[in-house]
Amino acid sequence: MRIDVLSLFPEFVSQVASHGVVGRAQERGLLSIHGWNPRDYAEGNYRRVDDRPFGGGPGMVMMIEPLRTALAAVRAVDPRPTRVIYMSPQGAPLTQAKARELAGLERLVLLCGRYEGVDERFLQAEVDEELSIGDYVLSGGELAAAVVIDATARLLPGALNDAESAAQDSFEGEGGLLDCPHYTRPLEHPFGAVPPVLLSGNHAEIAKWRRKQSLGRTWLRRPELIDRDQLSKADRALLEA
Numbered sequence: 001m002r003i004d005v006l007s008l009f010p011e012f013v014s015q016v017a018s019h020g021v022v023g024r025a026q027e028r029g030l031l032s033i034h035g036w037n038p039r040d041y042a043e044g045n046y047r048r049v050d051d052r053p054f055g056g057g058p059g060m061v062m063m064i065e066p067l068r069t070a071l072a073a074v075r076a077v078d079p080r081p082t083r084v085i086y087m088s089p090q091g092a093p094l095t096q097a098k099a100r101e102l103a104g105l106e107r108l109v110l111l112c113g114r115y116e117g118v119d120e121r122f123l124q125a126e127v128d129e130e131l132s133i134g135d136y137v138l139s140g141g142e143l144a145a146a147v148v149i150d151a152t153a154r155l156l157p158g159a160l161n162d163a164e165s166a167a168q169d170s171f172e173g174e175g176g177l178l179d180c181p182h183y184t185r186p187l188e189h190p191f192g193a194v195p196p197v198l199l200s201g202n203h204a205e206i207a208k209w210r211r212k213q214s215l216g217r218t219w220l221r222r223p224e225l226i227d228r229d230q231l232s233k234a235d236r237a238l239l240e241a
C-alpha cells in the first residue's frame, strides 16, 4: 500500500509513522509513506499557501493552487487510482471498519489542513471523502493523518506478528465487542490475583470467561455497541449469568 500525505509539516507524519508496527510494516515492504508539502508547489518569493477568508473574519484559508499542483504531482508518480481523504472535524468518524476498508486500498492520499481549513472549492473538486478522528478541533490534520495511518497499517496482512493479532482486539471479531482484560506475570502481586480460570488450562472455559468479560465491559462502557436482539443465545446467557 502507498500512502501520500499532503501537509505543511509532512516530516511530522513520517516521524510518527517510523516507529513500532507502522515502521515495521514499511521495513517489510507492506507500506510506503510519502510526504508532500504544498509550499513546494506554491508560486512567488514567499511561496504563499494561505490567504484571508472572503467575507472577513479571523484566520487564514489554505489556497487552491498549491494544493491542486501538489496533488497532481502525487497522482503522477503512480498510475494506480487513489482515494483522496481530507482530515476534518466535519468528516465521518474514523472507525475500525473504516480502517479495515482503507487497508484494502492500494493507494491513499491524506490531506492535512491547517488554519481555518481548505478552500471549499478544492474539497469539492478533488476530495473523495472527509474523515474525523473525534468531536474536537486539532490545530492541524497531521495528528489525525497519523492516527489513520496507524489504524490502517496494523491491519495490512503481515504487519502484525502472531502474538499481536488484531483478530481479538476491540471492535473486531464477532459482534464488534470490546476486548477482554489481560493478565501476565507475576502471578502473585499486591495489586491482586489473576482470575483462576486463566490458570486452569481449560481452553473452552477460558474462551467462555473471555467472551463474558467482553460482553460485560461492552455492556457497561459502550452499551450502544451491543444490539441485544442480534446476540446469540449463548451470548445472551453469558450476559445474563
Ligand code: SAM
Residues within 6 Å of the ligand: 086, 087, 088, 089, 090, 111, 112, 113, 114, 115, 116, 117, 118, 131, 132, 133, 134, 135, 136, 137, 138, 139, 140, 141, 142, 144
Ligand atoms: N475551521 C475548521 C472547522 O471548524 O471545521 C477547523 C480547522 S482546524 C483548526 C485545522 C485543520 O485541522 C483542519 O483543516 C483539519 O485538517 C484538522 N483537524 C482538526 N480537527 C480534526 C479532527 N477532529 N479530525 C481530523 N482532522 C482535524
